[in-house]
Amino acid sequence: MIVLVNGKNTEVTSGCTLEKLCETIGIKANEPVAAAVGTDVIDRNMWDATILNEGDNVTIIRATCGG
């Protein structure tokens, strides 16, 4: 099925969790990242319990340099 990840159509397997998606992208355990499905920000300890649905809009951000 297709989900939108940071605006890009991305193919994932049916029943894919947010945890699995982030692992596939290459996000490491200690990285300062956050993820939301739609406008719901999902705490990291809930990624594994968050099953993605067809057409979900996933936003993933990373802390970076800025003033």
Add this chain to the structure above:
Amino acid sequence: MNDNLVIAGREFSSRLFIGTGKFPSNEVMRQAIVASGSQMVTTALKRLNTQDSGSENILDFIPKECVLLPNTSGVRNAEEAVFAAKMNRAALGTEWLKLEIHPDPKYLLPDTRETLKATEELVKLGFKVLPYVQADPVACKQLEEMGAATVMPLASPIGTNKGIKNEEMLRIIIEQSNIPVVIDAGIGAPSHAAYAMELGADACLINTAIAIAGDPVKMAEAFALSIKAGRMAYLSGLGSVSNMAVATSPLTAFLDEEQNTIDNG
């Protein structure tokens, strides 16, 4: 004497906050933060490039004892700011937040209406909100009443290095505020920062002036010294200003006596 700055119950012995944008490298940034002695360091957030998630981890370059102050740069209104705040909290595990809403990319001036709206909401959600704001004394009092942890009025537009262009308004904000006043944006030289502190500001947030300096590490130290000097001067009580000369030595009496000697000789 303990002159620590207290924000939302947390004590800071340094009154210099550092922004992490525009440094030539993360390592130079790390060295500059260390040289500055800062205990409050800002971060931003960006969308992860899903094709290339392997860039450096900013947290590896910020001393562990620093409080992280993530910002909401890039948002255009209160709704987006609340979303960005929640994302920051999830990414960094902190409730400290530099709220900045500046929809106009030319001058990056904060949107007062949206900043007030977002502050009210974020305080309810438990964030320690440090809003970047116009040097508007009325808005600053409203933010204080809403529960902002500080107000952070600009000195001049972000990244311009022009220094303090709104001194009278900053004076009123400082005089009226019951929460710390942090001068944010536009401070371009240590002399500007010292002057802000002499006016009674509680702290300064500096980014561009350090990051784009010829030697950012040395400049960070220069800012640390200037902020200490400005604070000390403020606490010491600056002398009054006069339009007429006021002699510092008994010159007249000395000349009179000499004149007498010549006359008598």
